[in-house]
Each structure stands twice: as C-alpha cells, then as structure tokens.
Amino acid sequence: MKSPTPGESVAKGFAFSSIFWLIIGLVVGLYLALEMFLPQLNFAPWIAFGRLRVVHTNGLAFGFGLGGIFACSYYMLEKLTRKELVFPKLAKFHLYLFNVAILLAAISLFAGMNTSKEYAELEWPLDVVVVIMWVIFAVNVFATLIKRREKQMYISLWYILAMTVTVAILYIVNNLEVPVNLFKSYSAYAGVNDANVQWWYGHNAVGFVFTVPILAMFYYFFPKSIGIPIYSHRLSIVSFWSLVFAYLWTGAHHLMLTPLPEWIQTVGLAFSIFLIAPSWGSVINGYYTLRGNWDKMRTNYLTKFFILGITFYGLQTIQGPTQALRSLTSFFHYTDWVVGHVHMGTMGWVTMTIMASFYYLIPKLAGRELYSEKLANQSFWLVLIGQLLYTVTMWIAGIMQGAMWKATNPDGSLTYSFVNVVAAMYPYWKIRFVGGVVYLAGILVFLYNMVKTASSGSQAA
C-alpha cells in the first residue's frame, strides 16, 4: 500500500477524534436525559444539569461536528486540488491542538467557567486558542487552494471557503468580552444588543457548522459513493450564493416576541422563509442525482445514509422557517418542540451525513475494505429509529406543553400551574431516553466497524 498523504493522515486522526468526542457527548446527553426526570442525579456541582448541558452541546457541536468537518475538509482539499497539503506539520499540530482544546473546553465547562452565550460558552483564554486553531486551518486551506493543480474549484470547496471565512467573523464578533481575570469575563455588549449579536452568531453557528460544511461533504462523498456526478452545477451555484447570503439575516427568529426591535424580527422572519428555496435547491440536487438509479437505495448501502440525511435536512429547513412564524413561535418557543427540531438536524442530517462520509473515507484512509457491510446497515437502522423515537416524542411533548401553558379556564385564569406541566412531560422524557439509547447503540456499532476496518479489514485490492 502506498504511504498516506499528509491530508489523509490528519483526516484519519480527526475522524477518530471526532468519533471519540461523539461517544463522550452522547453519554453526557443520556445522563442529561435521565436528569430531566430523576433530579436526584444532580448530586454534585460538576454533574448538575446546567453545567452538563453545555458540555453536551459543545462536545457534540465542536468535538464531534468540527472534528468530522476538519477530517473531511483536509481530505477533500487534497483530492479536489490534486495537491498535497502545503503545510503538513501545521495540519498535524492542528490535530493535537484541536484535541487539547476540546479537552480543556470540557474541563472548564464542567468547572462552571462559561459565558452563558449559547454555543459560545468558552471563556476568553479558550476563545483565543480557538481563533489560533482556526487561523492554522485557514492557512492550509488557502495555501493548498492557491497551489492547486485542478483549475476549477468544485462545489464542496466553495462551501469550505464560505465556512472558513464566515465562522471567523462570527466567532470573533460574538466573543468580544472584557476579562475580569483568567477565568471570567463579561460580554462587550449589553441587554438587547447582546441578545441580537448572540443569535446572529447562534443561528449562523448552526448555518456554517451544521449546514455549510455538511453540504460540502454531501456534494463530494455522495456522488463519489454512487459513482454518478451531481445533477446540476447551475442549481448548486444558485443555491450556494442564495444560502450564504440569506443565512446572516435570520438570527432574530430566535428572539421572536422578545424586546428586540420589531423590524429586526420581521426581517429575520422574512429571510427565514426565503431560506427554504436554497436549502431545497440542495435537496433537489441530491434527489435528482439519483434519478433513474433509485435501486441504489437497496444495492449501495451508503446511498440510504445520504438520501435520508438530505431528507432530514429538507424537513429541518421547512420546520425551521415555520417555527419562526409569529403565531407558531408564540406557541412553540421555549418548549420541547424545539429540542425535537434540534435533534432531527443533529441526529438525522448531521450524524447521517458524517457517518456516511466516514464509511466512505475510513476504508480509503486505512487502505482496507470495509470490515462489515451488514454492521453498517444495522448502524443505519439503529440511528434512524433512535432519532425518530427521540424527535417525534419531543414534538408531541412540545405540542402538549405549549397547549398546557396557554390553557385558560372560562374566567380567564390559567388552568395549569407550571409544575403541573412539568409533571405531564415525564413520560415523554422517559421515551426520549430510550430513543437516545437506541441511537447510541447504532453509534457503537459504527465505531466497532470503523475500528475493525482500520485494524483488521481485508487489504484493499
């Protein structure tokens, strides 16, 4: 077997790091799910719900999500430019720094050092580390692109570039803070303004971490896996530019009916509705790529990961804009419904696509055949069923919660006290836990398959 390129060897490191943080994040998620109905489990400060939830979200968004994104980006970068990474040592350093940063992040969040701003909770010294790490990544991206041997940049590279630029802007602006000491800082913005900056960031963290680079994977690994080129280049141009343009306008849909100036809310709502178009541009492009070849859903095990992944993306991008409507946000905002939305995106779209990319990637990186296609199929069904059990349950719970909060007696008084509504949620929270266990089982099967492939799969022909 030929020796791996620098991009391939860091990709492998990032891929396994990503799966490692995935497992940690999920175990924490399951513990959270238990705490929702067994409050006695909050027996020590570092394990209490308020701190642990942040470990869960950061561990998965950044440990698992970003780890997977870096793995695939380095790999795609080399393949699509037909050029090895320009700075291999820097990439290797990036891999170490990444794991150290996530570890320190987890420790500091367990210790209660957090800024409270969602998906930007890390305290300022770690923010500095994150920015350095991002610059290191960007240096390789730009240098390799400049020295590339392929004239045109393929669609996936556009998405990687958009992420590289936008995440830098988002992260730096939202994390501007004034240090009190090494472990504590205050946001540079106050009140309404802080809220506005935070959700401009928050929504676009979802957009440029959980959407844009995942689409980069989809546009590359899906056609590769099935051996059919993407359906329409023109459609991908239109959807790319309209997506990256519109995303930045929509943060206010997280702040509907709050004291945020109303015009910002209305603009956010309008652009959220508009976002359906570019999102579905990619969904349709994916479906049409398979036109005439739908039998591949049966014959090529990876097809169903990608198709289900993009389908959940499609559903997510209809549900999201709908939630932003004033009448619906007044009902669903703050309820378990939104938790259902979040997990369809993360456990459906993001997980399915990263898993599929890894199923394609890891055998290539290891120079071996996939250890077991049967196990790969099992992991698909477990992850799918676990996710559906989780999200559908949360939607039902959210509808009930919203309705109970709003219920009034004929004389106008409220029918339910707050704690009555909490008590009504317990059965749903228990089912959610079961969904999480099924999903984790699927992920463990996936991990086993990947480890086996890397260590003892049969050599590739």
Add this chain to the structure above:
Amino acid sequence: MNIYSRPVVFAIVAAVVVLIGTVVTTFIPMMLPTTQPVSKYVKPYTAIELEGRDIYIREGCNNCHTQTVRPLVTEVARYGEYSKPEEFAYDRPFLWGSRRTGPDLARVGGKYPDSWHYQHTVNPQSMFARSNMPPFRWLAERKLDTSWSYRKVSVLGYGYSREEVEKQIKEFRAKVTSPDYPAKRIRDQVTPPPLRGDITELDALVAYLQKLGRDLKELRKKETAGVAAAAEVPRSNPYSGNREAAEKGKEIFEKNCQVCHGKEGGGGIGPNLRDEKWIYGSKDSDLYESISRGRKGGMPPFGNRLSSEDIWKVITYIRTLGEE
C-alpha cells in the same frame, strides 16, 4: 477566468456577501438607540447581586429558565408584566435563555420571601414534589468569594467606588446574619453552622433573584400608590360559612398558598393557619389585607393575581381549617 478558479477572490466575494446581512441586522442596530435604551428607573446590580448573577451563570440556570416575558395574554397572566427593552441595560451578558424547562424568572423578584428561595433552591422537591429542578445544596455550603467584586463592577462600569462596594458587602452581611432577618430560621436550616455568620453563595443568589424585575415593579407601585391606598379593604366576607365557596377556596389555596403555608395550612415557610394565633389580627378584613397587599415578614401580595371574590373564598376555606 471566473471566481470559481480564484480562491482568494472567491473568499473575498463570499465575505462581502455574508457581511451584507450582518451589517444590516447586527452592526447597524449596535449603533441605534433602540438596542440600548436606558431609563432612570432601572438600577444597576449591587456588587452582591452581581456575584449572585455570576453564580446563576456558573450553574447554568439559564439553560432551564428564561428571563423575558413575551406580550402574550397567558404569559402575562403567569409571570407578570411583559419585558421592556430598557430593563436589560445592565445585563452583560443578557440571560433571556432559549428553553423553559423551569418557569420564566424575569418577574420573580419580590414574588416570594427570601425564606422561600432558601428552601426552594436547596430542596425544590420539598415544595413541589414533581419538580425536576436540581437541588443546589452546595451553594449554601460555600462562602461567597468577594475578592473580585470591585473589579467586576468596575469592568461593567456601574460606577461604585471601592468603599461603596465594601459598604454594600458589609451591609449585606449584617442583613443576612442578623437575628431579625425574616428568613433566619430557614437560612440556618440550610447553612452549615460555621458559615452562618458569613455570606454564602446562596445568599448572593437569593439577592440576585430578588432583584429580577424589581425596578419595574417599584415604578408601577409609585405610579399607583394613590389608587391603592384609596381602594377600601372590604370589611366582611360575603361567603362566610358557604360550603361551596370553601371548596373553591381550597383549590385556590392548594395552587397558591400551600407551598409556603403547608398542606391544610399546617405551616412551613409561612405561619400555621390552623391555630388561634394571628400575627396581623384575626378579623376577616385583617386576613384580606394580608392576602391582598402582602406583609413585610415575607407574605407576597396576591391582590393582582387573585380577584376579590377568590380572596374571600380562600378566607372562607381558611376559616374551616381550625374546625375539627
């Protein structure tokens, strides 16, 4: 040559494209007065309240509690007046939250006495059996670190001098450790003996919670002061002895009063209501006044939450408690 073969140009174009929406919805509003309104009635946090706020952030309370009441009928009925932009002028960071696993806290200040919070924070299930809030026992077992307090209020530009901060801390310590502190009994129950003479993290957290929404409530009190004084307290109970009214009163009692006064008025945070002792007088009109306007010792006012008929029905029920 097109931009798809020029990575640097491509990146610059992409940056411009993402910056358009950013500038319009985020950067321009930063400079507009509507995103940073100020108003004289809104006061900055004291050094202690700020320490309490930092504990709220450290424990991640914002992951389950929101702090903004939306202008919706049922939300105003549940939590109180909807939130105004100027109320958050001193909030860095803002703490509106995105999930309501627990109730909104924007108007919790002054809603309950301090003793309620001491017991509730340390053992929520003792007051609401089916609550899923974590019992934050450790907060009562830790001394508050005030060594950064001055630096914190300076960073935030609250304008207190070092002496003022020290005075705030000293006065607060005197208040919570005084034998006359209305919450003394419950505070002593949850605080380990060596810390009873000092400020704990829980003390600061309670101070913070009592500040939430208080400025607006005080403004409203001033505005309506004349009106409230003029409203006569009715003298006699129209439902006296009425069984049906007592039944309804029982329901209202269980929803609103039981957490503090115990099952069937047996007492708890608030005094026993079954015995013959009445701190503020035993006449119907005295009870009415206690319920409607609240009392200094910690009894919150229910005048804006319960109708006058409902208050009389509760009194009718309370009168049945001493009977057996």
